[in-house]
Amino acid sequence: MAASEQNSPESMLSVENITLSFGAVRAIRDVSFDIKRGEIRAIIGPNGAGKTSMLNVINGFYHPQQGQILFRGKVRKQMRPHEAAAGGIARTFQNVALFKGMSTLDNIMTGRNLKMNKWRVNLLPAMFYYGPTQKEEILHRQFVERIISFLEIEAIRKTPVGRLPYGLQKRVELGRALAAEPDLLLLDEPMAGMNLEEKEDMCRFILDVNDEFGTTIALIEHDMGVVMDLSDRVVVLDHGEKIADGTPDEVKANQNVIDAYLGVAH
């Protein structure tokens, strides 16, 4: 990371006047907000508000028809997912997207893919697993083991993830995202379908990730209690438009937000 960048105003990523349509459907309409370095930023809104689409835009999976994204001060008009990943953006998915037949360890190892040294890992040494390849693998394994210990999933290290309960799969997915050493972590409903205890655990991990590694986090979440406790700032979308932006308390008091969630008589 360049020194100048650390001193720059804290904005890590900003989306400016984004509009995204699928045919005639306008998923996102002229939305702008920013994510500051080191903060936990929540994106909330009722069903169909365009939250996941927004995440997909940031992540480079969708390309908006209008607007631009500034990531670390650089304009990215059409960023592709792998460029986003290489640039330090990692994410988890609303529906767990792990390799079900592979172990926890292997799943998290895949997250190291981008960090592997292309020169050291070439075909011949890799076929016989010797020399630089071996060294490289040990280094990555060490990193992954640190994540396993951090997320307290030692006991399921060798278990195929398909056999794990949902809450643990979510945790493994977070582990895989962390393996890429992201600067910006996008979490799409990290607590969906979890019981109270699992939610509490996940909250603790999210706060610890933010605290220990200084990772900037943007999350989509439905559980309002979680959002209000975790996040520094909240942006609220409804029908593809931004209706509020501010601290949890500000957002809670905003009439537009109350109307969007509770419904309003027309």
Add this chain to the structure above:
Amino acid sequence: MSDAASSIEKKDTFPKLLLHHAAVNGNAPAYRQKSLGIWQTLTWSQAAEKAEHMALGLQSIGLNRDDKVAIIGQNTSSLYLCFAAVQAIGAIPVPLYPDSNSEELVDILKQSEIKGAICQDQEQVDKIEKLKNEIPSIQFIVHEELRGMRNYVSDQLYSIDALEQLGHEKKSISSDSFRNSISKGIGSDLAIIIYTPGTTGAPKGVMLSYDALQKSARLAADQDNIDANENILAYLPLAWIGDHFISYAQHYLAGYTINCPESPDTLFSDLKDIGPSYFMAPPRIFERLVTQVSNRVQSASGMVNSIYRYFTGLAERVGAKILEGKPVGTLDRLFYGLGNLVIYGPIRNNLGFNHIKVAYTGGAPISDEVFSFYRSIGVNLKQIYIQTESSGYAFLQPNENVLSNSVGAAGPEVEFKVDKKGEIIYRSPGNFMGYYKNDKETKKILDKDGWIKSGDYGTINDNGHLSVIDRLVDKGEINSALIFTPQSIENKLKQSPFIQDAIVSGNGKDFVTAIIVVDPESLGSQLEKAGVGFSGYIDLSQQDMGFDLIKKDIDKLNEQLGKTETFSGLQVKRFTILHKQLDSIDGELTQTGKLRRKEVNKRFKKVIDALHSEKDTVELASNPKTEKSAGKSRKVLLKICNTTFNDKNGLDS
């Protein structure tokens, strides 16, 4: 030889033994701990150095002789070494259970006036921090793990690394202070205070001396030929005497290796990694492993099942005899050898019991079936009877004479008797020094000649072996005539694979009833096989099929009991299945997994009353703690089922 050197030469305290091992077997492994997936070794000389730095560090943050230090956390090599570091200064460690909450700890910490606490992680630090205002004697808190501690600002808070750094600096000024400090300790000093989970009144801190711990550890080790080559897995609570005995006292005496698991959840895979040669566990661990084995065999193919059945049948007949070196027919021996290849060996290997020289179960009675299973497949499992007040040493089974229904004979140098009420009274080299600041309780238990009243009800058989039947206070009567001991019936019930726990009641009533807690794993797999769906524990527990299975097992037990005149009246007449598992966090079990009968009887009074009435259901709040505000919380309806009661008269005719 200087005074300090000759004092250390006596090896009468644990820090002196640590110096001894570092000097004699410096490169032998003292501890192994799995960290980031790899077992990391700490040799005796590294261990001694670490303890030295920690001790000097503790000294420089204000720890003095006779101060008390709380140690609270899971089993890690650092925490074990903290015991030695604290003792090296002449201070007294007070280990506590990591799952206790602040309210449970406050009385203990107040009474022992702790000077500081050594905590494993943030969770424990938070508990102590919360109590700092109430307990002004606390001057420092040391934490092992750094995680989550980044934002804590306090000049009373030290990480173990920082502590070692302080110690390192102190050592460079005066290099002899560690040895000098250790040489001031003598064998009759107070070594440790271990609090027993009391139910009421002031906490009872059992004071044990170095002499008591060392003597009893030595006697027990000699009996089983325990030596420096043993490998053990340290996973039991640090605050339990059983763990302190084998993972600390005997570890220092024999000089063997302690292996600390990666996390509490990885116990069983770490067990497989290590393959310990010396092992201690409460019965529930052994029971759980057997249930796992039988569940897995049941889901295997028919052929595997019949091979398993044949060989376990054979093992039941001859396995224990072979283990004890008794004569067995040549053909049986040959087939047992074959069985060892195809069944027993692989099972042992899978459980991590392939290198077991001796395994102990204690703390609670174990069911006959589980006990003989292990012995039959060649695991030398034995029972012990220990109390904190006896330094963890009293009765143990000798290798050549192991009876499943007894806890064995008195260990060497232990005297005992059973009084008129049936209470076991003993005197041993491990006798405690008294309860800390609690003379009233001390006088109740310990008389001036050193006899300790165990509070347990038991009998002595012809070989002089002891059978512990129940707590004396729980002994009661049925029909105002029969002696009723709930625990003995509970143990018989627990032999059913579907029953995890049972609460038997009937004292002062006409008949015996039971509240059953089902094992979710074995009952769950049975239901799945039958195609019965269930959504969670509550649903699982109230399935008709579960009631049928449990009834069948209780009927079998009743038939057994009905055959003898003395027990016929103790048949379980009615039972229900509880909607939750018993838990120490809810206060239903002690931290070592024993039933808190008083508490449980109070909490489930409504259920017990219903069992002793004519009702066939009982309703209660799903969380019994909130019974008072039951209007708000969810309710569950428990069914009550009658069993087949074998009438004595029917048998006579």
